[in-house]
Amino acid sequence: TRTTRPQRLLQAVSINAVRGDPDSVIKAIDHFCKHTEWAMNVGDEKGAILDLVVMETCPSTVLELGTYCGYSTVRITRLLPPATKLITVEMNPEYAHVARQVIQHAGLQDKVCVLEGESADLIPKMANMFGIQAFDFVFLDHWKDHYLPDIRLLEDCGLLAQGSVVLADNVVCPGAPDYLNYVRYNLKYSSRFYQAHLEYTRVLDGLERSEYQGD
Numbered sequence: 001t002r003t004t005r006p007q008r009l010l011q012a013v014s015i016n017a018v019r020g021d022p023d024s025v026i027k028a029i030d031h032f033c034k035h036t037e038w039a040m041n042v043g044d045e046k047g048a049i050l051d052l053v054v055m056e057t058c059p060s061t062v063l064e065l066g067t068y069c070g071y072s073t074v075r076i077t078r079l080l081p082p083a084t085k086l087i088t089v090e091m092n093p094e095y096a097h098v099a100r101q102v103i104q105h106a107g108l109q110d111k112v113c114v115l116e117g118e119s120a121d122l123i124p125k126m127a128n129m130f131g132i133q134a135f136d137f138v139f140l141d142h143w144k145d146h147y148l149p150d151i152r153l154l155e156d157c158g159l160l161a162q163g164s165v166v167l168a169d170n171v172v173c174p175g176a177p178d179y180l181n182y183v184r185y186n187l188k189y190s191s192r193f194y195q196a197h198l199e200y201t202r203v204l205d206g207l208e209r210s211e212y213q214g215d
């Protein structure tokens, strides 16, 4: 039977990337997506903005919703100090399996926990599962119409604290209008937009950075 796109992406990583070298994994995926087959990774242009926001946040607890093949997981985790942990949620078991192998190829498996399931089901269990109070950094890259309900759920579960940073991918394409409206006009957030392009294309897109101001 035909391979899937994530399996073909993983093959490109195993052939072209150096084991234990996250930057070579990132380069191998971007090369595959630019020259062989488009895939919905955050990509190199938006990825550079993601890097900057992560570095300025210096988070010790990170949550990612929507792992896909683990590209942004590797981008974020490679910037984190040793003691930190990143929890990433993926509901598609096949994507999760590929992501674990991509993350392992990068040598980052000890800093990452790939959780399989729906964000709405897993978020309420996270405080107990991991003994955490709040997330310093959250990257939203799952169903675009789940961004708003899930940021509200994070608030209700007390998983956002003053200074927590939420970065959302694709706020222009495919778009998350209800989410943008909420974070831009709600006094609980200080929000700003980073104009960019849809990964590997010239289509306009962007990231929204929203800092939680506390209850």
Ligand SMILES: Nc1ncc2ncn(CCCCCNC(=O)c3cc(-c4ccc(F)cc4)cc(O)c3O)c2n1
Binding pocket: 040, 041, 042, 065, 066, 067, 068, 089, 090, 091, 092, 117, 118, 119, 120, 141, 142, 143, 144, 146, 169, 170, 173, 174, 198, 199
């Ligand atoms: N609730 C829950 N909990 C956990 C979960 N884990 C996974 N999911 C489901 C996530 C399904 C993939 C989400 N990502 C996208 O749909 C996406 C799409 C495009 C795109 C596509 C075609 C175009 F023509 C233009 C742009 C570009 C992007 O950068 C995207 O990130 C979950 N859901």
Ligand SMILES: [Mg+2]
Binding pocket: 040, 041, 042, 141, 169, 170
């Ligand atoms: Mg995305």
